[in-house]
Amino acid sequence: MKTVLLYPPRCNPRSPYLSLPSLYASLKAAGHDVVLKDLNLDFFYHVLCKKDLENDCTTLAEKKEILKATPWIRESRSLLLAHGSVPKKHMKQARRHLRWAYDRLFKKYEFEAGYQSIHHIMSSLPKHGDNEFASFLKEDVIPWLKKEGPGIVGISIVFPNQLSKSFELAKIIKQQVAWAHLVIGGPQVTKLAEDLSSFPEMSGLIDSMIVSNGEKPLNMLADCIKTGSTLSTVPNLIYFKEGKVIRNPVDAPQSINELTTPEFQDLHLHRYLLGGVILPLITSRGCYWGKCVFCTYREIHGRKTEFRKIPHVVEDMLNMKKRFGCSYIHLVDDAMPPKRCGALSNEIVSRGLDFKWKCNARLEKAFTPELCRLMARAGCYKVVFGLESYNQRVLDLMGKGIRVKHVKPVLKNFVGAGIKTSISCMIGFPTETAEEVEKTRRFLEENKDLYTTCVVQAFNLEGETELDRNPEKFGITRVFREEKERHGRRYGYRYETKKGLSWEESEKMARELQYINTWEDLPEPEALPGD
Numbered sequence: 297m298k299t300v301l302l303y304p305p306r307c308n309p310r311s312p313y314l315s316l317p318s319l320y321a322s323l324k325a326a327g328h329d330v331v332l333k334d335l336n337l338d339f340f341y342h343v344l345c346k347k348d349l350e351n352d353c354t355t356l357a358e359k360k361e362i363l364k365a366t367p368w369i370r371e372s373r374s375l376l377l378a379h380g381s382v383p384k385k386h387m388k389q390a391r392r393h394l395r396w397a398y399d400r401l402f403k404k405y406e407f408e409a410g411y412q413s414i415h416h417i418m419s420s421l422p423k424h425g426d427n428e429f430a431s432f433l434k435e436d437v438i439p440w441l442k443k444e445g446p447g448i449v450g451i452s453i454v455f456p457n458q459l460s461k462s463f464e465l466a467k468i469i470k471q472q473v474a475w476a477h478l479v480i481g482g483p484q485v486t487k488l489a490e491d492l493s494s495f496p497e498m499s500g501l502i503d504s505m506i507v508s509n510g511e512k513p514l515n516m517l518a519d520c521i522k523t524g525s526t527l528s529t530v531p532n533l534i535y536f537k538e539g540k541v542i543r544n545p546v547d548a549p550q551s552i553n554e555l556t557t558p559e560f561q562d563l564h565l566h567r568y569l570l571g572g573v574i575l576p577l578i579t580s581r582g583c584y585w586g587k588c589v590f591c592t593y594r595e596i597h598g599r600k601t602e603f604r605k606i607p608h609v610v611e612d613m614l615n616m617k618k619r620f621g622c623s624y625i626h627l628v629d630d631a632m633p634p635k636r637c638g639a640l641s642n643e644i645v646s647r648g649l650d651f652k653w654k655c656n657a658r659l660e661k662a663f664t665p666e667l668c669r670l671m672a673r674a675g676c677y678k679v680v681f682g683l684e685s686y687n688q689r690v691l692d693l694m695g696k697g698i699r700v701k702h703v704k705p706v707l708k709n710f711v712g713a714g715i716k717t718s719i720s721c722m723i724g725f726p727t728e729t730a731e732e733v734e735k736t737r738r739f740l741e742e743n744k745d746l747y748t749t750c751v752v753q754a755f756n757l758e759g760e761t762e763l764d765r766n767p768e769k770f771g772i773t774r775v776f777r778e779e780k781e782r783h784g785r786r787y788g789y790r791y792e793t794k795k796g797l798s799w800e801e802s803e804k805m806a807r808e809l810q811y812i813n814t815w816e817d818l819p820e821p822e823a824l825p826g827d
Contacts, residue, residue: 372397453485499536565621573622613625627653690728
């Protein structure tokens with residue numbers, strides 16, 4: 297029996313996401329027949345060949361720009377699909393063209409599609425399959441699925457902006473590949489499991505959903521479907537039976553030290569907009585800090601932190617470099633502790649290995665000049681930080697555990713060691729004033745030499761967080777919860793505060809602040825393998 301794993305649109309197709317390669321590796325290791333397909337990447341290429349690309353633009357100036365660019369967008373698409381017979385320099389230029397096209401045509405969907413209620417998404421599923429995505433599914437995906445003949449089809453929903461397309465995908469699969477058991481999983485399913493299972497329409501779209509970590513449950517589900525056994529033994533599974541919702545107990549996840557290296561071989565790595573040169577790897581579960589009051593990470597991934605042993609991590613990196621030809625590795629842990637960064641760097645340096653890697657971290661004073669230089673020697677080229685605010689009162693209220701007085705010195709330590717830094721900031725945390733936002737703005741404006749990229753966005757109040765459970769503690773006087781009761785869970789409740797910026801003012805100020813982003817994610821972009 298074959299299991300097909302699908303990654304739905306719409307996300308940035310710059311490089312593969314980790315969820316399905318990890319599940320693929322787990323199923324393979326257990327002896328299952330499994331195929332992986334990145335529909336997010338495939339749909340991006342599908343849309344680029346449609347007529348009237350300019351119709352996706354909102355302004356006349358954008359339409360004119362895309363009309364002028366359409367010929368070389370199409371040519372770049374053809375070059376990347378051809379791959380092997382194309383000179384390296386032409387492949388590199390083609391990727392740059394498609395990154396430009398993505399930013400102009402598709403980037404808006406990363407945000408717009410995610411902030412809809414579940415009710416809105418479910419009620420707006422196309423009834424007659426008359427949109428571009430439905431055409432893509434009918435022309436490309438469904439014929440391929442029928443040929444594969446899977447016993448299980450799994451859809452991984454990592455980001456909010458994938459929800460709409462995931463359910464549209466599920467709907468047509470249940471119609472056209474009805475024999476397959478359709479299961480959904482991923483962080484968004486874990487977060488929304490109660491809401492999703494409460495919708496009557498859901499039982500007609502899917503057969504089951506897996507919450508929390510999926511390696512062990514998916515393997516057991518594959519065994520059950522293959523043998524015809526009862527699903528009641530599969531941990532973390534929610535399924536529908538005779539009009540009822542059955543919720544199996546949630547089991548402890550498989551140890552991260554028992555997992556195998558992620559597998560990417562089913563993916564066309566050369567088609568990604570960074571050429572498959574950067575591949576993701578996770579080395580821990582959970583956030584070692586775990587005290588930020590606005591964060592949903594603990595609710596999705598649990599409160600326990602487990603670290604993969606450093607020798608295992610280095611072997612993973614060696615395996616990925618050897619098998620998939622990646623020159624750069626993104627360690628996608630929520631945050632790498634300074635001590636662990638040092639241990640990993642020492643292991644790499646002592647073994648004389650050659651890696652280029654980036655990671656996420658917290659602005660902690662333990663990142664000394666000596667540690668930063670060691671990380672640079674070990675191949676670290678970029679570190680991403682969540683600063684959020686340059687105001688101590690706001691940081692304390694957030695539970696960030698960051699001291700403003702350490703921010704500049706830490707960033708200087710990294711820059712001084714030759715490591716790029718990226719920071720993110722959040723505007724409009726409850727009770728934050730315009731004056732406090734101005735302090736953050738001045739920091740960003742006056743210290744551009746301390747970071748390479750910066751993303752500024754408005755604060756978003758989500759459910760199942762410390763803020764949501766105790767809003768009055770943070771100066772919130774009203775949360776519009778009736779919107780959830782009336783429409784299903786929303787990504788970002790509206791709220792009112794006793795002082796500081798309003799919800800609407802936060803949105804406005806975030807838009808006004810400079811948005812800085814870049815595709816220059818590599819220390820030497822021209823060194824892309826295959827380019």
